[in-house]
Amino acid sequence: MQHRADPPCRPPDPDRDGGFLCDAMLGRLARWLRAAGHDTLLAEGTETDRDLLARARAERRILLTRDRRFTQRQGAAGHVLLIEGGKIADQARDLKRRLGLDWLRAPFSRCMMDNARLRPATAAETAGRPDWVGAEGGGTRVLACPACGRSYWAGSHRRRMRQRLEAWNRDMPRSAPPQDQTGDVKG
Numbered sequence: 681m682q683h684r685a686d687p688p689c690r691p692p693d694p695d696r697d698g699g700f701l702c703d704a705m706l707g708r709l710a711r712w713l714r715a716a717g718h719d720t721l722l723a724e725g726t727e728t729d730r731d732l733l734a735r736a737r738a739e740r741r742i743l744l745t746r747d748r749r750f751t752q753r754q755g756a757a758g759h760v761l762l763i764e765g766g767k768i769a770d771q772a773r774d775l776k777r778r779l780g781l782d783w784l785r786a787p788f789s790r791c792m793m794d795n796a797r798l799r800p801a802t803a804a805e806t807a808g809r810p811d812w813v814g815a816e817g818g819g820t821r822v823l824a825c826p827a828c829g830r831s832y833w834a835g836s837h838r839r840r841m842r843q844r845l846e847a848w849n850r851d852m853p854r855s856a857p858p859q860d861q862t863g864d865v866k867g
């Protein structure tokens with residue numbers, strides 16, 4: 681016997697809802713959601729299904745899971761979204777399609793490891809960095825995580841990440857002819 685459809689899941693409203701809670705199997709997706717600026721918690725793997733669902737409901741988070749059992753639990757409807765596909769790009773585009781998720785909501789404003797909002801780094805935190813750090817774009821800020829102390833700055837790695845976020849946001853419909861975009865020239 682097959683289970684046919686997911687329970688309906690109302691698209692989250694970033695202004696009204698509390699963000700996302702990823703199950704422990706979705707660590708990579710959680711980090712990318714944070715990179716895009718979405719408030720995203722990651723389950724530690726020690727919580728029971730019941731606890732996770734209760735937490736999602738209490739905090740008004742959408743529980744993202746790869747485990748179909750979640751969708752069958754009482755109270756799951758409207759709070760749980762089943763993520764299919766193991767590749768990050770497929771998962772990202774799936775969220776774009778189903779929730780209208782904005783992958784460029786506030787890029788690089790949260791720590792990818794712990795979800796804390798980044799703040800400008802202090803002089804002490806940037807001391808010892810190469811000269812180019814913080815200088816890009818006429819003085820791009822270095823940001824720091826108040827929770828773990830990591831610092832983040834513009835560079836080639838972040839540029840590549842941003843390109844992926846932009847690609848996911850475009851989410852070309854399947855029916856669109858491939859490679860047929862003239863594209864805007866970014867200046």
Ligand SMILES: [Zn+2]
Pocket residue numbers: 791792793794795796825826827828829830
């Ligand atoms: Zn951090």
